Amino acid sequence: MALEIGLRASTWGYLFVWPNFVLEARRVLAEQDxxxxxxxxxxxxVPRPGHAEPGLTIEADGRRRTGDAAGGPPILAVGDSFTFGAEVEDxxxxxxxxxxxxxxxxxxxxVSGYGFDQIVLRAEALAAKDRPAAIVAAFIADDIRRTEMRRLWSADKPYFVLEDGRLALRGVPxxxxxxxxxxxxxxxATLGYSYLFDFVLRRLDLLHDWFGDHVRVQAPGSGEALSCLLAGRLAALQKSAGVPVLVVAEYDPVVWDDPAFAAEQRRMTGGLLACAAKDGLATLDTFDALAATGRPRxxxxxxxxxxxxxRLVAGLIAAKLDAMLAEKPR
Known part of the structure; x- marks a missing residue:
């Protein structure tokens, strides 16, 4: 208690105000979302149709603005925040x-925060509406882990379970x-009031899980098998819609900072890409091209x-699509 009061006195602002820091963080997230x-x-x-803020515009159809272009069948891009374009303008x-x-x-x-399961479900939903010429489904390795959850960042989500070796959708509606x-x-609800505890976790960079509201429904690591089967759903979509599907692996920045983390992320990524290729989907791993720049971070x-x-990722995808669109989907 002496450390708690002393730390609060050193900042003065929290000496007479004692909020629950976890609750406040979740309230801010809920309001933003x-x-x-x-x-x-x-x-x-899903993104709110018509939502706009500086540098970010959601069109009336619920997709982020990409600008004007020629008509004809579009290319449909699905994925997480890397596809949505967090931290950059439209x-x-x-x-x-x-x-x-x-x-x-x-x-x-x-859509920011999506797991690979949600990415696949969104591809299925939008393909029926948009009748695209091609579908690009991008992911990072963490999206595989997200398939093990029924709640991420305070938002409930659909999830899949295995029944007799097949995927079964759960959590819907x-x-x-x-x-x-x-x-x-x-x-x-108790330690959340401690400024000292918040201060220590902040210095240790552990606030992500402390503030985050995540509920797991599958064992750690099971997302790899689920995602492999989900690639099969993309293959089924490719066949039913009659359009080629490209599965693209992107990477979060920690990959370039931590060799052990990078090895695990590449193992997970490689496994999903191998499943996609086995199912007849085109694949693209952006790792080597990013590394070749000499300054990927x-x-x-x-x-x-x-x-x-x-721009680098878009160029890689464009080159791959050129070859894909010259052929019929397998």
Whole structure:
């Protein structure tokens, strides 16, 4: 208690105000997400049509703006925040840059925070509406882990389980976001009031899991088998829609900072790409091209790709699509 009071006195601001830091963080996240997203019974949440803020525009169809382009069947891009284009403006996302490079209309169906399961479900939903010429499904290795959860960052989501070796969808209709006050564990409801505890975790860079509201429903590591089967759903979509599907692996910046982390991420990524290729999908691993720049860490803003990084990725995808669109899907 002496350390707690002493630390609060040193900052003065929290000496007479004692909020629950976990609850406050979740309230801020909920308020932010309430503006950007709307609830979706099948996917959990999707971008709010018509939402706009500086540098970010969601069109009336719920996709992020990519700019004007020629008509004809579009290219549909789905993925997580790397596809959506977190930390960059509308024209700096890789779907927008892909549109500039190819001259084809590109629809940005990426959604921040999605797992690979949600990415596949969104591809299925949008393909039926958009009748695209091709589908690009991008992911990072953490999206594989996200398939093991039924709640991520305070938002409930759909998830899959295995029944007789086959995927079975669960958690739908997805319930609306819970009141942050109901999501605190015993320790978060008690130690969450401690500025000292918050201070220590902040210095150790451990606030992500402390503040985050995640609920696991599958054993750690099971997401790899689930994602492999989900690649099969993309292959089925390729066949039923009659359009080629390209699966693209992207990488978060920690890969370039931590060799052990990089090895594990590449192992997971390689496994999913191998499953996709086995199912007859085209694949693209961006790792070597990023590494070849000699300064891959400089291609990120903080956590996500900068315009330069997105332009490199868009160029790689454009080259791959050129060959794919010259052929019929397998």
């Amino acid at each position: 309430r503006g950007r997203y709307v609830h979706d019974d099948r996917l959990g949440y 024209g700096q996302t890789w779907p927008a840059l892909l549109q500039q490079i190819t001259g084809r209309r590109v629809l940005n169906g990426g 997805v319930p609306p976001r819970a009141d942050p006050r109901t999501t605190l564990s015993f320790w978060q 400089g291609l990120y803003v903080t956590w996500h790709m900068s315009e330069a990084g997105n």
